[in-house]
Amino acid sequence: xxxxxxxxxxxxxxxxxxxxxxxxxxxxxxxxxxxxxxxxxxxxxxxxxxxxxxxxxxxxxxxxxxxxxxxxxxxxxxxxxxxxxxxxxxxxxxxxxxxxxxxxxxxxxxxxxxxxxxxxxxxxxxxxxxxxxxxxxxxxxxxxxxxxxxxxxxxxxxxxxxxxxxxxxxxxxxxxxxxxxxxxxxxxxxxxxxxxxxxxxxxxxxxxxxxxxxxxxxxxxxxxxxxxxxxxxxxxxxxxxxxxxxxxxxxxxxxxxxxxxxxxxxxxxxxxxxxxxxxxxxxxxxxxxxxxxxxxxxxxxxxxxxxxxxxxxxxxxxxxxxxxxxxxxxxxxxxxxxxxxxxxxxxxxxx
Ligand SMILES: [Ca+2]
Numbered sequence: 316x317x318x319x320x321x322x323x324x325x326x327x328x329x330x331x332x333x334x335x336x337x338x339x340x341x342x343x344x345x346x347x348x349x350x351x352x353x354x355x356x357x358x359x360x361x362x363x364x365x366x367x368x369x370x371x372x373x374x375x376x377x378x379x380x381x382x383x384x385x386x387x388x389x390x391x392x393x394x395x396x397x398x399x400x401x402x403x404x405x406x407x408x409x410x411x412x413x414x415x416x417x418x419x420x421x422x423x424x425x426x427x428x429x430x431x432x433x434x435x436x437x438x439x440x441x442x443x444x445x446x447x448x449x450x451x452x453x454x455x456x457x458x459x460x461x462x463x464x465x466x467x468x469x470x471x472x473x474x475x476x477x478x479x480x481x482x483x484x485x486x487x488x489x490x491x492x493x494x495x496x497x498x499x500x501x502x503x504x505x506x507x508x509x510x511x512x513x514x515x516x517x518x519x520x521x522x523x524x525x526x527x528x529x530x531x532x533x534x535x536x537x538x539x540x541x542x543x544x545x546x547x548x549x550x551x552x553x554x555x556x557x558x559x560x561x562x563x564x565x566x567x568x569x570x571x572x573x574x575x576x577x578x579x580x581x582x583x584x585x586x587x588x589x590x591x592x593x594x595x596x597x598x599x600x601x602x603x604x605x606x607x608x609x610x611x612x613x614x615x616x617x618x619x620x621x622x623x624x625x626x627x628x629x630x631x632x633x634x635x636x637x638x639x640x641x642x643x644x645x646x647x648x649x650x651x652x653x654x655x656x657x658x659x660x661x662x663x664x665x666x
Contacts (some may be wrong), residue, residue, distance in 0.1 A: 346455040367437035369394075369402065369414070374435075377402045377466045379486060393419065393432045396452035397665055401464035401489060403434060405551065413438055416452070454665035456491045461587040463549075465489040468546045469553035470606075474505075475552075477611030478603075479638045484540045489666075492539060493587050493656035496520070496597060497530065504599045505533050517574035519595035519654035524645035525619045525657035527598045536657035538600040541640070543658055544624050548592075549637040549650040550585030557591045558582035562632040567593035570628040571652035578629075592635035593653030596623040603642035621645045627652045 374392035399416040418433040456462045470485035496519035499511040548557045566580040605621040620642035626634030
């Protein structure tokens with residue numbers, strides 16, 4: 316599989332030598348904010364020798380749909396603390412060790428929007444700095460949910476079924492997703508008329524797309540898009556299964572009649588979800604349509620069927636793949652065992 320790789324291109328500033336060699340006049344034209352220079356020269360981060368800052372060009376790797384004036388490519392990227400943490404995660408770096416986020420002093424202290432933004436400073440490798448008490452600003456997930464940071468990831472497969480092609484880079488905004496499928500008891504709490512077999516309170520609720528969407532709306536959530544589901548399942552390294560690239564039946568629940576999280580090994584996806592392979596199939600929000608650039612004809616494409624993901628029983632490894640797509644009309648579960656998990660968007664304060 317072909318994962319996304321960040322080439323960690325650093326832009327050397329050499330601030331000190333710049334100001335000496337080129338003089339004050341040139342320095343005034345520097346795109347680097349004065350306050351960062353001051354941070355480098357003095358204060359508690361002096362030892363960081365932080366003469367590198369993540370630029371617009373670098374930041375766009377997290378957010379490929381972003382456009383900016385080409386002349387601003389090397390200008391430091393303004394970002395919220397949450398965006399800084401997501402960038403670090405995407406780049407395989409750690410806030411406090413490799414990077415730190417420096418808040419931009421607001422020109423107007425009453426402007427709270429401006430106060431949320433800052434710059435991401437790269438700690439020079441080997442610099443003697445202790446930022447271990449700094450915590451990345453990852454939004455706190457609601458109960459039972461996990462956080463999936465924004466950024467590109469590999470979607471689809473070159474080696475799967477025709478509808479999984481082409482393998483491509485997709486993008487998802489940050490979101491929260493349920494750690495596990497919605498269970499029977501949870502579903503009955505919202506829809507008391509819902510019935511299930513006694514003793515299966517903790518098993519995934521087997522419902523139609525319409526029922527799943529109604530539940531999600533009622534609890535202030537929504538169904539995941541295919542892209543969100545696939546990113547939550549496989550992360551950014553293009554893996555075939557939620558836990559890696561090789562199949563092991565002990566990683567998967569026997570079927571939907573077993574409680575969620577009951578597989579012997581109970582592995583988690585890169586973001587902490589369980590049972591994204593097996594347990595119950597899972598509804599997504601999307602109609603079954605071809606990916607852009609897909610050239611394999613399929614009469615089922617269109618707005619007739621909703622996509623389901625993740626397979627159910629443990630004995631079909633092909634259906635456990637994170638890229639596997641299947642489909643059903645929204646008003647039935649057919650002969651399959653289809654459940655769901657919900658996603659939730661970030662609150663404005665977390666963006
Ligand atoms: Ca599942």
